Amino acid sequence: MSPRGTHLVVGSGPSAAAVALALSEHPGQQVTVLDLGGRLEEERRAARDRLASADPADWQPRDLDVVTARAPRSDRLTAVPQKRTFGSAYPFRDLGQLRGISGTPGTNLHVASSAYGGFSTVWGAQVMPFSRSTFDRWPVSWEDMEPHYRAVLGEVPLxxxxxxxxxxxxxxxxxxxxxxxxxxxxxxxxxxxxxxxxxxxxxxxxxxxxxxxxxxxxxxxxxxxxxxxYQLIYSAAQTMDRARARPGVRVLDGLLVERIGQECGQAVASCRDVRTGQRSEFRADRLFVGAGGLGTTRLVLGSLAAPPRRLELAESVxxxxxxxxxxxxxxxxxxxxxxxxxxxxxxxxxxxxxxxxxxxxxxxxxxxxxxxxxxxxxxxxxxxxxxxxxxxxxxxxxxxLPSWASPPITVVSRPGASGGLPELELGRxxxxxxxxxxxxxxxxxxxxxxxxxxxxxxxxxxxxGAGKSYHFGGAFPHRNGPAATTATDIWGRLPYWDRVHLVDGSVLPSVPSTTFTLTVMANAHRIAGGVLAGRAPAASESESATH
The missing domain is CATH 3.30.410 (Cholesterol Oxidase; domain 2)
Structure with a gap:
């Protein structure tokens, strides 16, 4: 049995859901999820529910019109239109997570989701592991990953x-x-x-x-x-709903996490309530950051005392x-x-x-x-x-194309206003x-x-354009060997923090051309499971690990 522990999870997308799943399966774990929690608008939800309660032959045209509304046509032939879900762009709505992000022409700026369930609310639902040869080049082996692929596929329909x-x-x-x-x-x-x-x-x-x-x-x-x-397509929101129904798990919506770190042997997350502007702080034994490849990167850059001003994200273009x-x-x-x-x-x-x-x-x-x-x-x-x-x-x-044959996404960071998240300029x-x-x-x-x-x-x-594949990450990749300022150990930890674990695409050493989300979830599940099993020990409670 795992020792009792307290945990913070940032986000509700696939990686965060995999962590919540792994933690909630062990008795005695107290899990608090900090999330923006954007939801489908009531009118569209009601129309969806009416369709779900009827046979397609009995669907009302007005409900179909509501849930099938598409993004306006683009005049640019090179532009892939933004995908909608039930006629809504709510997964891309800016609740603070996109403010301050700019980019060169053609760059996708909707790179962090505010939705409960993240971008899995609007994805194409493809699931496939990475090849064994990919892991031959990672510090994490196929044998390390396989049981976690299987565990995730016990939750995700295939x-x-x-x-x-x-x-x-x-x-x-x-x-x-x-x-x-x-x-x-x-x-x-x-x-x-x-x-x-x-x-x-x-x-x-x-x-x-x-x-x-x-x-x-x-x-x-x-x-x-x-x-x-009929909601037959998997969304991380489904896993998060099941996790939050278990004892010891609570999900707090409307919170934008703006800083992370450690103080006095505890992990710390500082948040702003996007509805009231009120700021609050949460502490726990461990913090798992699953805000997405770009969202986590931005959060880390805003939390380090001396962050790099420029870095690159690997993208499977x-x-x-x-x-x-x-x-x-x-x-x-x-x-x-x-x-x-x-x-x-x-x-x-x-x-x-x-x-x-x-x-x-x-x-x-x-x-x-x-x-x-x-x-x-x-x-x-x-x-x-x-x-x-x-x-x-x-x-x-x-x-x-695989990331090693694709141009990277360049990220230039500048301090944000009023202690908020840093400003980012993205491009290629x-x-x-x-x-x-x-x-x-x-x-x-x-x-x-x-x-x-x-x-x-x-x-x-x-x-x-840069970022449009949504298959990007690797700002802080897993690596073996001496600690590096922009690399994590196999448990997603930067050298500054031993109780803060990055668990999403931001830690992938590379991004193959095959599907992305299943590996992100399996790797997050592996990290959380390793923490519970004591394979990622932190410094003693009496020590302070600060940056």
């Missing part, structure tokens, strides 16, 4: 298949299958099976998506990308690639078409024999946002026949050339296209 992707990325736990795939995804997978040996010999693997949702209950209503009314098929399917907007609209299949391009340097492309079927993204002339009434034929052939791929080296691996990935897609009938539209490939 829908997927045991296919060729499992050779590098094992399923780790039993899964449910995916709902029936759309006709284009099914056709691509059939062609892959027909040409499997030739494609694999050229470094191309295709497999079904791995998704965190309760697929057996899916009714294929087509609203996945705007928010599942995102690119978008329209994919055309010569053989059309039925009009995806036709009457009676029922599909689930999450990522349906993945194309993995690997550039070595160990699954280390890869580019993974998540391929999506039709959803209404694709119509919005058609070029202006194709959205006009007279062009409807051309638009229809385009949509019968079009899939959209969101591809990723404007002199940096387009990533070389992107060109190699596109050439490989072109060579695979005749066999898959999946042709990349090279004229419309776009590289997303």
């Amino acid at each position: 829908a997927g298949e045991d296919d060729d992707l499992a050779e590098l990325f094992p399923l780790l736990r039993p899964t449910s299958g995916l709902p029936p795939l759309g006709p284009r995804a099914a056709a691509v997978l059939r062609r892959y099976e027909r040409h499997r040996d030739a494609l694999r010999a050229r470094g191309v693997t295709v497999g079904r998506a791995r998704l965190a949702f309760r697929a057996r209950e899916c009714v294929r209503c087509g609203l996945c990308m705007s928010g599942c009314p 995102q690119y978008t690639v329209p994919l055309l098929s010569v053989r059309p399917v039925a009009d995806p907007r036709g009457p009676g078409v029922r599909d689930f609209t999450l990522n349906q299949f993945n194309v993995l391009l690997h550039f070595d024999d160990e699954g280390y340097t890869t580019s993974q492309i998540h391929c999506y079927p039709y959803n209404p946002a694709i119509s919005d993204a058609l070029p202006g002339p194709l959205r006009r009434r007279w062009a409807a026949p051309v638009a229809r034929e385009s949509l019968r052939r079009l899939s959209v791929g969101f591809g990723y 080296d404007e002199s940096a050339e387009r990533p070389e691996l992107l060109g190699r990935a596109l050439r490989r897609l072109v060579r695979a296209a005749p066999r898959l009938d999946l042709w990349p539209l090279l004229t419309h490939v776009t590289l997303s």
Whole structure:
């Protein structure tokens, strides 16, 4: 049995939820979660709940209009629109966590979420571990991580298949299958099976998506990308709700943590109530910081006596690639078409024999946002026949490159006003050339296209702005060896503090091109479990560890 302890957790997103899960499973632990706690607006929540209580055939159009409202179209063809959930941008709402963040043109500035559940309230639900070869280069091994992957997958529902992707990325736990795939995804997978040996010999693997949702209950209503009314898609808020129902766990909303540190052998978090402006301080035996890759980085920079003024975040950069098929399917907007609209299949391009340097492309079927993204002339009434034929052939791929083949996000820090969080300027080296691996990935897609009938539209490939992938971190990476000012030990501790643990993307040594959130959760669960097991001892209570 773990000794009794008191713990503070900053945030409620995936990493914070994994920590709360690990701590709350042990009797005698007192856990206080400090969170901004943004929620969906009442009107939209009521409309969602009315839809959830009815069969899709009985849904009211006015409720559908409320929960499917999309972000305004952008005039920039290179801009990926901001995703909404139930018609709301509340996961991106600034409750103080974004104030003072600026960036160069094209940079995504919505890099820290105020939502209860964090960005998992609006994510694409892809879950896949990192490859074993990734951990060969980390101070944390696959053997260290595997039991925590399994523990997290005991909480997070997994829908997927045991296919060729499992050779590098094992399923780790039993899964449910995916709902029936759309006709284009099914056709691509059939062609892959027909040409499997030739494609694999050229470094191309295709497999079904791995998704965190309760697929057996899916009714294929087509609203996945705007928010599942039945809440079948996993959100960290679900785990946090289960944790807070246990003895010893409380969640405090409306709090922006502005400083962290240690005093007299205790971890300390200083907060501001964003509703009243009142400041308060919390103390505990340990502090786990899960405010997200950028949110935690900003909090640490504002808490150190002599922070670095400039650092870099590793990012698995995102690119978008329209994919055309010569053989059309039925009009995806036709009457009676029922599909689930999450990522349906993945194309993995690997550039070595160990699954280390890869580019993974998540391929999506039709959803209404694709119509919005058609070029202006194709959205006009007279062009409807051309638009229809385009949509019968079009899939959209969101591809990723590993951080070691991607330009980093630069972060310049300046002191904030009135003792608040520091100001940050984000960007990307404007002199940096387009990533070389992107060109190699596109050439490989072109060579695979005749066999898959999946042709990349090279004229419309776009590289997303800095931070738009949301797969970033590594400001304070885990490292072995002598303490460094911007590196953490394997328990997420900087050399200044032995009771403060960073647990989110900010501590990842690298960010592969494969999915991100499952590893963030497993690593946070590992850190919390190690603390409870006594593998991350702190100095004695009589000593003071200050910066």
